[in-house]
Amino acid sequence: MLKNSSRLSKNSSRRIRSRAAAYLVAAAALSLALTGCGQDSTSPKEARGQADVKSTHAEAHLKAAGTANPVDCAKAKCIALTFDAGPGPHTPQLLDILKEKKVRATFFLLGKNHVDTHPDTVRGAAAEGHEIANHTWTHRRLDQLKPSEIRTELGRTQQAIKALTGHEPTLMRPPQGRTDGEVKDVTKELGLSQVLWSATAKDYATTDSAVIRKRILDQAGRDGIILLHDIYDGTVPAVPGIIDELKKRGYTFVTVPQLLAPGTAEPGTVYRP
Template identity: 55%
Template sequence: MPKTPAARSTSIAGLLTATSLVLAVSGCATYDVTAPADARADAPAAAVKEKDARLAADADGKNGAGKNGPGENAPAEGGDGAGSDVDCRKAKCVALTFDAGPSENTDRLLDILKKEQVHATFFMLGKNHVDKRPAEVKRIDAEGHELANHTWSHQILTEIDPAEAKRELSRLQDAVHKITGKTPRLMRPPQGRTDGEVSRISKELGLAQVLWSVTAKDYQTNDSALITKRVLEQTRRDGIILLHDIYQGTVPAVPGILKELKKRGYTVVTVSQLLSPAQPEPGMVYRP
């Protein structure tokens, strides 16, 4: 089966690069991995042209703020993290992601993100989260954040029957679509554990897989200062930050994290904005 340009590297030397064909943990089955920068570099020419046209139009809108359009403070549109366009080919971008919600902390987090004019990607759980908090799911979408899949009940996908793994993902897809009318294009496998079979299922369901480069291990501590320190120590350009809005120490850490990231010159984006002008490719594993 031919590989796409974003996953074309199959040699031993290629295994050392971010764009590679990786052996699955479960055996000899393979799955494709690429880094955000490589995905952008391999974007089709038509996508690059469209991106540049949007950036030019966005610049015109900013220049005409108050006269011909809403300008740079216009609210983001949709639940795919679109919003005002960002060019991560030039900007020093980092993606902010939250797993395992929504929870009782999510509204407070959304208030912070709105105040800071930042959009994030929410990898949501179904059982006891999406099914219990549809209002928060609607708000995540309405305020321009990216809707994403973290399975229905957090089962380890590599340890269950493929049919069950498919149900874990498709059930969340259906629930989010019922609430918002939109279907996630991204998923994060619980514990980051994937293999060739999970990639096959993800491709069938139209889901790209997203891992991370920054973790505060906020499931181990409620110390907001420590969470902030861990994030800032690990963050680099094109990184993907993993946090959880279900833990009590995490949301209070977010204002300080955002303030320092902006001070350091980072533009905080959704995962899809980080990959643009490339589109998330179903089945692909994106790992900084």
């Protein structure tokens, strides 16, 4: 009986070690994905430290977007709220919330069935001072495409946004955070910087606004970049609670360019807290 118990104990230990190893591998894989598939990344703090001559370019960009930076994120406790894969039916409600809360966000927009379907929403977001950025045309993984296909995915959205707002985006977010050397080369060519994130609610997998809120609040940190999707039913209702609680914690909400200022995002570079 004791021998059998000992065997069971050893087998259980092996299973636990095996599961732990599997979790570590999964976590490492996720970390690799979020840092751009092995690509070097630059933090907001590092971007601010690289300012010097570039600061004039950053200030010019912020003024052109109507968001001249009154916040010094080297001193203030800044955090950037970003939304992917819109605009959609929920985006006008989100814009009303952001206006009421006096928060400006960064929107990484999809072209097909989004920018081309909700042109007034895109114009409205830009007019209200939000940063309008690129999330490709059809959300294909860029690291699986040829350079010409990457160029098309990004270029079509660049032109669609420019036609509505008068300005081409300077920021993009690769679908799933997947990037590589070829993506870097094409984004550099198109004048686009790559922006990843530090907090995500995985709101594509739940409609529970309370869960979305808690996940973001648990991951929030100084110089953080929050990733949400305004196309899912549970996300927009979670936003007021996220904003209110983070303001109570002393955070100042900024756009991604404001987070990097007086530095400026360099085309091709991956930015991640």
